Amino acid sequence: xxxxxxxxxxxxxxxxxxxxxxxxxxxxxxxxxxxxxxxxxxxxxxxxxxxxxxxxxxxxxxxxxxxxxxxxxxxxxxxxxxxxxxxxxxxxxxxxxxxxxxxxxxxxxxxxxxxxxxxxxxxxxxxxxxxxxxxxxxxxxxxxxxxxxxxxxxxxxxxxxxxxxxxxxxxxxxxxxxxxxxxxxxxxxxxxxxxxxxxxxxxxxxxxxxxxxxxxxxxxxxxxxxxxxxxxxxxxxxxxxxxxxxxxxxxxxxxxxxxxxxxxxxxxxxxxxxxxxxxxxxxxxxxxxxxxxxxxxxxxxxxxxxxxxxxxxxxxxxxxxxxxxxxxxxxxxxxxxxxxxxxxxxxxxxxxxxxxxxxxxxxxxxxxxxxxxxxxxxxxxxxxxxxxxxxxxxxxxxxxxxxxxxxxxxxxxxxxxxxxxxxxxxxxxxxxxxxxxxxxxxxxxxxxxxxxxxxxxxxxxxxxxxxxxxxxxxxxxxxxxxxxxxxxxxxxxxxxxxxxxxxxxxxxxxxxxxxxxxxxxxxxxxxxxxxxxxxxxxxxxxxxxxxxxxxxxxxxxxxxxxxxxxxxxxxxxxxxxxxxxxxxxxxxxxxxxxxxxxxxxxxxxxxxxxxxxxxxxxxxxxxxxx
Numbered sequence: 001x002x003x004x005x006x007x008x009x010x011x012x013x014x015x016x017x018x019x020x021x022x023x024x025x026x027x028x029x030x031x032x033x034x035x036x037x038x039x040x041x042x043x044x045x046x047x048x049x050x051x052x053x054x055x056x057x058x059x060x061x062x063x064x065x066x067x068x069x070x071x072x073x074x075x076x077x078x079x080x081x082x083x084x085x086x087x088x089x090x091x092x093x094x095x096x097x098x099x100x101x102x103x104x105x106x107x108x109x110x111x112x113x114x115x116x117x118x119x120x121x122x123x124x125x126x127x128x129x130x131x132x133x134x135x136x137x138x139x140x141x142x143x144x145x146x147x148x149x150x151x152x153x154x155x156x157x158x159x160x161x162x163x164x165x166x167x168x169x170x171x172x173x174x175x176x177x178x179x180x181x182x183x184x185x186x187x188x189x190x191x192x193x194x195x196x197x198x199x200x201x202x203x204x205x206x207x208x209x210x211x212x213x214x215x216x217x218x219x220x221x222x223x224x225x226x227x228x229x230x231x232x233x234x235x236x237x238x239x240x241x242x243x244x245x246x247x248x249x250x251x252x253x254x255x256x257x258x259x260x261x262x263x264x265x266x267x268x269x270x271x272x273x274x275x276x277x278x279x280x281x282x283x284x285x286x287x288x289x290x291x292x293x294x295x296x297x298x299x300x301x302x303x304x305x306x307x308x309x310x311x312x313x314x315x316x317x318x319x320x321x322x323x324x325x326x327x328x329x330x331x332x333x334x335x336x337x338x339x340x341x342x343x344x345x346x347x348x349x350x351x352x353x354x355x356x357x358x359x360x361x362x363x364x365x366x367x368x369x370x371x372x373x374x375x376x377x378x379x380x381x382x383x384x385x386x387x388x389x390x391x392x393x394x395x396x397x398x399x400x401x402x403x404x405x406x407x408x409x410x411x412x413x414x415x416x417x418x419x420x421x422x423x424x425x426x427x428x429x430x431x432x433x434x435x436x437x438x439x440x441x442x443x444x445x446x447x448x449x450x451x452x453x454x455x456x457x458x459x460x461x462x463x464x465x466x467x468x469x470x471x472x473x474x475x476x477x478x479x480x481x482x483x484x485x486x487x488x489x490x491x492x493x494x495x496x497x498x499x500x501x502x503x504x505x506x507x508x509x510x511x512x513x514x515x516x517x518x519x520x521x522x523x524x525x526x527x528x529x530x531x532x533x534x535x536x537x538x539x540x541x542x543x544x545x546x547x548x549x550x551x552x553x554x555x556x557x558x559x560x561x562x563x564x565x566x567x568x569x570x571x572x573x574x575x576x577x578x579x580x581x582x583x584x585x586x587x588x589x590x591x592x593x594x595x596x597x598x599x600x601x602x603x604x605x606x607x608x609x610x611x612x613x614x615x616x617x618x619x620x621x622x623x624x625x626x
Contacts, residue, residue: 017124019131019189026131026142026187027158034160036129037143040249040289041087041094043130044115047122048080068114069107070331071323076111083316087289090161093316097271099256100293102320105410108293111320112252115291116200119249123192123199130199130248134186137239138167138247139198141287145174145182164274164285168234192249201246201288203253208260216266217241217278232280243276246288256292257302264311271314293320296406321405322363326382329356329411336415337422345422346429348612349475354432354468355414358439361460363408365401372397375463409457417442429611432468433619436461469619476620477572479602484579488571491527491578492561495571496549498524503546506539530573531566541566596621 030037038046051064060077069076079098087094100108122128132139144166146154151162166174178184192199203216212219218241220231228236243251243266253259266276270290275283294302299317302308323329330352337352357378364374364381371388372380380386380394398404421430421438440461443454481488498520505516516524525538533541545567552559561567596617603613 017189017191019129020134021187023142023145023183023185023187029131030143030158030160033129034158035127036131037141037160037162039088039090039094039163040287041084042090043122043128043248044119044250044289045080045084045088047118047128048084050122050127064118065111065114067335069110070335071325071328072107072111072320075318075320079111079318083318095271095274096314096316097267097290097292097311099299099315099317100291100320101296101299101317102293103296103322103406103408103410105412106320106322108320109254112250112291112293116194116250116252119192119200120194123190130190130192131187132190132248133170134188135173136167136170138169138244138284138286139190140167140170141248142185142187144170144285145185147182164287167239167284168237168281169239172234190248197240197245199246199249201242201244201249201251203242203251203259203263205255205259205263211260211263213262213266215241216243216263217276218244220279234281237279237281239278241278243270243286243288244278244284247286249288251288251290253290253292255294255298257294257298268310268314271311319406321403322359322408322411324360324363324381324405326353326356326360326378329359332356332411333415333418336411337418345425346609346612348429348431348609348615349607350432350468350471351430351435352418353471354435354464355418355439357464357467358436358457358460359409359411359414361463362457363405365404367397368400369397374460375467413442413446414439429609431612431615432472433465433615436465436468469623472616473620473623474569475603475606475608476599476616477569477576479599479606480575480579481568481572482602483598484575487579488561488575491574492567492571495524495527495567496545496559499542499546499549502542526577527570527574530570530577533566 035042035046048062048064051062054061054063059073060081061073062076062080065072065076083093083096083098087096100111102108119128123130130139131142133142133145141164143154143160143162144164146162155162174180174182174185190198194200194202205211218237218239221236221238224233224236225231230236256264267290269283270276270286270288273283274287275285277283303312323332333352333355360378360381361374364377366374367377369389372386376386376389377397380389380397385391417438418430418435420442421434424438425434440458443449443457449457498516501520502516502524524542528538528541545564548564549559552563561571599617600608600610600613603616604610608616
C-alpha cells in the first residue's frame with residue numbers, strides 16, 4: 001500500500017470518530033448509553049476491566065498491565081479492587097488522592113504512564129467515548145448545563161446521576177452567548193491527550209521560588225483585561241492549569257511530596273469536596289483521578305510532620321515494592337533491552353536470569369525459619385518447590401518482613417550494566433559469567449553504596465554465579481541425556497526392575513534380612529544418592545516410584561525417567577558418573593567427532609550459540625576434571 005493511502009485512511013478514521021451535535025442530541029446519546037457520562041474513577045476502572053482479567057493460582061491478573069508491568073500483581077490487585085472499584089461505584093474513595101510509595105525504579109511512574117496512555121486509547125473507542133461542551137477549556141460534562149432544580153427529573157428519565165457545576169467560563173457563556181437556552185449549547189466528542197492537554201494533566205515540582213501556582217490553576221489573561229475590564233470576568237482568565245486540563249480524566253503529581261506546600265493546599269479541597277479555588281472565582285468543580293508518587297524517604301518525612309495531617313487523611317497510600325520473583329524480573333530486563341540495538345549480540349541462556357537473581361537476592365531479608373537461606377527463599381517466592389516448605393507457607397514468609405522489597409538493587413543499575421556488557425560484546429555473546437563480572441565491576445559506580453553494601457553485593461554475586469553454574473550444568477546434563485538416551489534408558493530400566501522386585505518383596509512377607517542382593521541394592525543406592533535420598537528415606541522414595549509405575553501402567557502409558565524430576569536428575573548424574581573417564585578424555589582432546597561436539601550440537605538446539613555452548617561444556621568439564 002502506498003504511503004499516501006495510509007495517510008488518507010488515517011484521516012478518514014479520525015473523521016469517523018468525530019461527533020458534534022446539540023445538547024438535545026447528547027441527551028439522546030446518554031439515554032441509549034448512560035455510561036458516557038461516568039465520572040473519572042469509573043472511566044479508569046472500566047478501561048482496565050475491558051481488557052480482561054485472568055485468575056492464576058488464586059491471584060487475579062489484569063491484562064491491561066500485561067507485557068508492561070511485571071512482578072506487581074499484588075500491587076495492581078490492591079489498586080483495582082481496594083481503590084478503583086469502590087471509587088467507580090461512587091463511594092467516598094473517589095474523593096481520595098492515590099499516593100504510590102516505593103523505591104526508585106519500582107514501577108510507579110510506569111504504572112501511571114500506562115493509565116495515561118490507556119485513557120488516550122480508551123477514549124477513542126465506543127465504550128470509552130467522552131463528550132464535552134464545545135469550547136469549554138475544562139472539557140465540561142454537558143449535563144452540568146441542566147439547572148439544579150430540574151436535575152432530579154432528568155436523573156429519573158436518563159437513569160444517571162448528575163454531579164458537578166458549570167465552570168465560570170461556561171456559566172458566563174451560557175448567559176451571554178446563549179441567553180440561558182441550554183438546548184442550543186453545542187456538544188462535541190473529545191479525545192484525551194497529554195500532548196494536547198485534554199483530560200490528562202502532569203505536574204512536576206521545580207524551584208519553589210520560581211514555580212507559579214498558575215501552573216496548577218491557570219492565570220489571568222493580561223491582554224484580555226483591557227477588553228473585559230475585570231480580573232473576575234471569566235473571559236479574562238486562562239483556565240489552562242494542570243488541574244483544569246485534567247478535568248474528566250487523570251492528574252499526575254510527579255514526585256508529589258517534593259512540591260512546595262502551597263501547591264498541595266489545592267488538593268485538600270479537591271480531595272474533600274471535588275473542587276478547587278482559582279483566581280477571583282467561586283470554587284470550581286473538577287472530576288479527576290489524582291495520582292501522586294514519591295520515594296519512601298520522602299513519605300516518611302512527610303508523615304512525621306503533623307502539619308500535613310489534613311492532606312494525609314485524604315490520601316490512599318499504596319506501597320509499590322521491588323519485584324521479588326526472578327521469572328518476572330527476567331521479563332523486566334527483556335522488555336527494557338528489547339528496544340536497544342543489541343541484535344548482533346547473542347544473549348546466552350540464563351544470562352538475564354543471573355542478573356535477575358542478583359537483583360532479587362539484594363531485596364530479600366533473612367528468614368527466621370531454620371534452614372531457609374536466601375537462595376531457597378528466592379526459589380520459593382518464584383513458585384519453585386523447596387524442600388520442607390509447603391506452598392501455603394510461602395505466604396507466611398512474606399509476613400516476617402512487611403517492608404521486604406522496599407530496599408535493594410535498582411533495576412536501572414542492572415540494565416545499565418547489561419547495556420555496558422552488550423556494547424562491549426558487539427557481535428559476540430553475553431554469558432552468565434560475563435553478566436556477573438559486569439555487575440561486580442560496576443559496584444563502584446553505584447551511587448550511595450557503602451563498603452558494607454558492596455561486601456554484601458559481592459557475596460550475593462558469588463551465590464548467583466553458583467546458581468548460574470547449576471543451571472548451565474543441568475543444560476549440559478540434558479544434552480548428555482539426549483546424546484546418550486539409550487544408555488540413560490538402560491540405567492532407568494534396570495532401576496525399575498529392581499524397584500518392582502524390592503516393593504513386591506517387602507509387600508509379600510515380613511523381612512528379617514536384606515531385601516535385595518548386595519549388587520542390586522548397591523546399584524539402586526548409587527542412583528538414589530545422586531539426588532540426596534538417604535538410607536531412612538529410600539523406602540518411601542521407592543514406593544513412590546512404584547506407585548507412579550503402576551499408575552502409568554493402568555493408563556496404558558510408559559513411565560519414563562523424564563516424567564519424574566528427581567529421577568531425571570539422578571539418571572543424568574549416574575550417567576555422568578559412569579562416563580566420567582570417557583568424558584574427561586574427550587574434553588581434554590576436544591576431538592571434532594567426540595562427545596564434546598555432540599553436546600554442543602544439542603545445546604545449540606536449546607538456544608546456545610557456538611561460543612556459549614563451548615563455554616558451558618568446558619565449565620562442566622572443569623568441574624568433572626577437578
